[in-house]
Structures are given as structure tokens and as C-alpha cells.
Amino acid sequence: GAPILRPMSARRREAQATVNVLRGSKNAACAGTPLGGTVTIDSLALSLVVLLVEDNSADAELMAMRLGSPGAMVGGTTVHLLHSTSANAACVLLRYGAVDVVILDLTLPDARGLEALHRVRDAAPNIPVIVLTGKRDQELAVAALRAGAQDYLLKPPPDGASMVRILRYACERQSLLQELDVAVHDSARAARRWQLLADVGKAFAASSTSSEAI
Secondary structure: OOOOOOOOOHHHHHHHHHHHHHHOOOOHHHOOEEOOOOOOOOOOOEEEEEEEEOOOHHHHHHHHHHHHOHHHOEOOEEEEEEEEOOHHHHHHHHOOOOOOEEEEEOEEOOEEOHHHHHHHHHHOOOOOEEEEEOHHHHHHHHHHHHOOOOEEEEOOOOOHHHHHHHHHHHHHHHHHHHHHHHHHHHHHHHHHHHHHHHHHHHHHHHHHHHHHHO
């Protein structure tokens, strides 16, 4: 019989709608396009929407093969891969908020080195970025980590299962960092409140002492 197609998640539908809108715009040449097609998945499975920013078509196809192979399924994770060939197009896609993680080449036609990373992180500061680099650019990769990238990959990329684990770990680390930032912020706010209460208590005590003296 005919195969049963399960509905996409809302996040997956949003990602596909974003691509369709961009592809139909007058600026379609700068828009992101899906690599390897759209795969409908089980609603109970974990899905990662990955934006690959890579202008080299051969490298992009290799990444699509790695992430699209059956062996790339790890712990119920399925990857929905979007592809952009420039920093400008990547930033347009990221503003729609339908991406979980970015794989970013640092040698793009409109941004090279850390400039590419800065532009992507400015567009979506809460989305983890994994940078792609060659063996000769490991110093640049380390600099990218210091500038906010979650991880780096040397070309060619590893097998699909390893890639999925790297993507998931990057997302987990980013989530933990955000939780830590919130906790630090809440702790600082609580400390200020306690200090305010202490100051009010001291002022009240001083006022009471002065009244008794009179």
C-alpha cells in the first residue's frame, strides 16, 4: 500500500516555509535552499534544523551526504539541512528563527575569517555555531572558539553519526550557557535586593536609635 506520511513538526514547517518564501523572492539568488530535500519524520523523534553556510558546492554536497545517510540517525535525531552560500543569505534565514544550529565555513565570498562568525552571531546570538576550517587554519578555528563558536570541524567532515553527535552537543552546550547566564543574572538581581533590604534595615535601625536618644 501507499506509505503513511506523518505530519511535520511546527518548527520543520516554519523552516520549509521560510525557504519557500525566500526562493520565491526577487532576491532568490541570495536565499537559502534545502539540500537533499525535505524528509517527513516521526513526531516523537528529535529533529535538528541545521543551516550549512558553505559556498563550495562539493563540500556542501559531502556534508549533505554525511547528514542524510541512514547511519546519521543517532538517538532518534533526524537532520533537516538548509544551505546558504553567503553570510548575507545566512543572516536572512537566521532572522526567521527556524534554525537550531549553524555549520559555518570561514571562507565565504562576502565574509572571511572571524567576520563571518561575527555576522552570523549578531544575526542570531542564541544559536550555536560550528565553524568549518582546513587543517592549515586551526589557529583561526581556536580564535573562533574564543569569539563564541561552540565547536570547529576540520574538512572533510566526519561520518554522519559523529556529525549528529557534534551538532547535538553544540546545542546542549549553548542551552547550558544560556541557563547559566540567566542564573547569574538572577543571582546578581537577588544580591542587589538583599543589599537593598540590608541598607533599609540599617537605616531603620539608625532612625530608631536616634528617636530613642531624643
